[in-house]
Amino acid sequence: MKTSSKLQFALKPLALLCLTFFITIFTIFLSSPSQSTAGSNSMASRTFILWLHGLGDSGPANEPIKTAFTSPRFANTRWSFPSAPFQPVTCNRGAVMRSWFDFHVIPVTANCSVDESSLLKAVQHVHSMIDKELAAGTDPKNVFICGLSQGGALTLASTLLYPKTLGGGAVFSGWVPFNSTSSIIEQITPEAKMTPILWSHGTADQTVLFEAGQVAPPFLQGLGVNCEFKVSLNLSHLKISSN
Template identity: 60%
Template structure:
């Protein structure tokens, strides 16, 4: 065999060997960028358990984006993995405002409300279904139900003698136990005979507040959710 043929055979063998080695390395190597995304299983599980979700429901005529600055009051480390949502109610006629179309979770027939006021039960239940759909999405994404909180202001949290509207109804009617709900500038269908039974430790007054939200209220809410999340994390650990 001539020296030229021996050289060509050697070159072909070297190329074949290099191709086989490259193929083997490709089979063993992780996909591009995967190594940087890999997280040890215990750490990933702990991060998932520590995630939380706060859903904020605005009042009549308001919007979700207008309430987004509220999240700035929640700066504790426990909120590092918190996801926030500020949805906007659909535009619909509101009876108590002479049928004017505005952002409203459900219809309100009259203000002020009383135990005998007409109730938009179907509208409230439809709104609750929408809230539950938002919660279901976060649960499916791995957030524990006990780390989910629903908060509402005015119409978003208002309650009546016939049903608990939106915030309370969403929490009470959800099939799994949630972290809790917070109502701002709503009212409960209890007379003085019942409210007098509430212990002093369970009462918190905000003098001169009116129909609005104060910084003190938000700090109280932050403390309450933070303590709940800390207890949840300690239980899991």
């Protein structure tokens, strides 16, 4: 979707993103004993994958990602590609674009600050979508939150702040949107700490620097959260195009 800003963050070539996404999600599926076998149609065994896009992007623009998942394991899967609201973004000089929450600088470093109130508002929105899915009968351990860039940061916060153990969270080129002094840490429940996190980050990322991803595993493990970090050598981030 086009925005009124001069800068728009678009996805890398879809094939490359799909490959990385497939490897990460399939790894989670293989490690999750609660997954259903092919042919199961019950709500309890249905898988729910929630994909959170990056800054300036939209949910519908990311829907082609699911076409890469033809394995029988994904036969009973519901996908959701929500769009962030339009709001001013400080790092883009106040330009109005689709953004989950406000943050202050690009490139994102290991110490990037975000507006915590807007982050928590976005987390509540994600949680409402998960709550609706669970109310329909889906097992929490069959729920997976995935996100790219800003959506990856929101994925992490949403996963850690959800009061139940979920199937997993997958962060692509994201960052930890809070620090060791944040009140968010006190809200992480023992159940949430049991949700596995898989993180993929490119060493050539110049938008969300590799260092921003690299500090995540030790930080999260210090909180008691299991995080597996996958390095993509020479992989950059997103293309910036004029609009």
